[in-house]
Amino acid sequence: MELVVDNVCKNFTNNKGTTLSVLENINLTIKKEEFVALVGPSGCGKSTLLNIVAGLMDSTSGQVYFSNVEKNRSPTMGIVFQDTGLFPWRNVYENIAFGLEAAHVPPNEQISIIHNYIELVGLTGFEKSFPHQLSGGMRQRVGIARALAINPDLLLMDEPFSALDAQARTIMQEELVSLWEKTRLSTLYVTHNIQEAVLLADRVVLLSRRPGKISRILTINLPRCDREKPENATIIAKFVDEIWQHISKDARAALLEVTDNG
Ligand SMILES: Nc1ncnc2c1ncn2[C@@H]1O[C@H](COP(=O)(O)OP(=O)(O)OP(=O)(O)O)[C@@H](O)[C@H]1O
Ligand SMILES: [Mg+2]
Secondary structure, eight states, X not given: OEEEEEEEEEEXXXXXXXXXXXXXXXXXEEOTTOEEEXXXXXXXXXXXXXXXXXXXXXXXXXXXXXXXXXTTOOOOEEEEOTTOOOOTTSOHHHHHHHHHHHTTOOHHHHHHHHHHHHHHTTOTTOTTOOGGGSOHHHHHHHHHHHHXXXXXXXXXXXXXXXXXXXXXXXXXXXXXXXXXXXXXOEEEEEESOHHHHHHHOSEEEEEOSSSBOEEEEEEOOSOGGGTTSGGGHHHHHHHHHHHHHHHHHHHHHHHHHHHHHO
């Protein structure tokens, strides 16, 4: 099974009636067991594309679908948002249960699934804790466990670690690599952190700004587990530099615009 983004365009019309073309002719396929990172400057349309893929927003034209679907299956997606989107009134266990409840998994079957994912993301002992009692990194782990618990065909993540401090972020990136090796879910991962994209992804898709178009796709042809090895530092730095050279003009423009507005 693979996800196909077929010629997707998205326009927004503001309250003055001006139409803004945010995404233009986006074509992308996420293959089985592939981790794709979507990178681009602020405001280029990354979240818009992820929301369209998730079915949370309609595209203006074009379509998103799964191809090569096995018979009698309707593909599912797990989503991890930047702000985790946890329910504050539900504890860790109950938050992870949410997707399973929505999928009508019988409560007695939920128990072992939930405990399995709590263990996988390293939250054993925190089942009864509420979100406000957890650190940002732990909250993100709950968000990830909740997305994984439904055993989705596609995992969508929108800057899941951007609210974390640098150290927590590094730890979570490493944990995501080992978690991903265990699950090997097809993943679309949005970030504006180039280093993160190069460490995690099989392919890095660069999105340009105004309109958001795919300007380049890089294949990171180095095994994921070798990317942090000192002997590969130069290769990684080259990828990072190549991407930065490619998007820095757009990133500067985005920054100026933010400054102008603010
Ligand atoms: N509902 C909306 N109505 C009007 N314009 C919108 C809407 N959602 C997003 N936009 C505009 O579309 C553009 C892309 O927004 P989007 O949130 O997809 O960018 P992004 O790449 O995710 O940015 P960031 O890195 O800051 O999260 C922005 O200019 C934004 O202002
Ligand atoms: Mg965004």
